[in-house]
Amino acid sequence: LLGCDPGCDPPGSLDGKTYRMFGNVVDYELGGPEDYPGTSPVNGVSTWAFDWSDAAEGPVTVTIDTQPFEGTGAWGTEECNVFVVQFAGSWVAPGGRTHDFSAAGNFLYYDILVEGSLAWSETWRDSGLSGTLDARDAAVSGRQLAN
Numbered sequence: 001l002l003g004c005d006p007g008c009d010p011p012g013s014l015d016g017k018t019y020r021m022f023g024n025v026v027d028y029e030l031g032g033p034e035d036y037p038g039t040s041p042v043n044g045v046s047t048w049a050f051d052w053s054d055a056a057e058g059p060v061t062v063t064i065d066t067q068p069f070e071g072t073g074a075w076g077t078e079e080c081n082v083f084v085v086q087f088a089g090s091w092v093a094p095g096g097r098t099h100d101f102s103a104a105g106n107f108l109y110y111d112i113l114v115e116g117s118l119a120w121s122e123t124w125r126d127s128g129l130s131g132t133l134d135a136r137d138a139a140v141s142g143r144q145l146a147n
Helices: none
Strands: 018-031 044-052 057-064 067-075 082-092 098-110 113-126 129-144
Touching: 018 113, 044 067, 057 082
Parallel strands: none
Antiparallel strands: 018 044, 018 129, 044 057, 057 067, 067 082, 082 098, 098 113, 113 129
């Protein structure tokens, strides 16, 4: 990758790794019922994986709790292991609650850790209720699971 130290990892170094992620919304607005269902990939614990070729820019599949979401990504060309991704889809929580979302994040990958900041917007539906979560900023961090 032009501009990176020759010792930097390529984007494909994320492939085949799964991370136990913890998300915490920092700056957000809720819409709809007062009882937000609480757990979402951006607010709570979930497992994430990134499937990326060695191209610095291009398609990325972000898998959350075994559910794949197609997106795009850009691997940093000036700083090692910094990347951005954008992805969207419909995440289904255990029990069937649906979260239709779009996300954009900045991440740093090193050794067995991934951490970053996400903007996340979702509409959730559960048992006839629905509402929204607009997280302008959410902190996410994860540790690689044994694969």
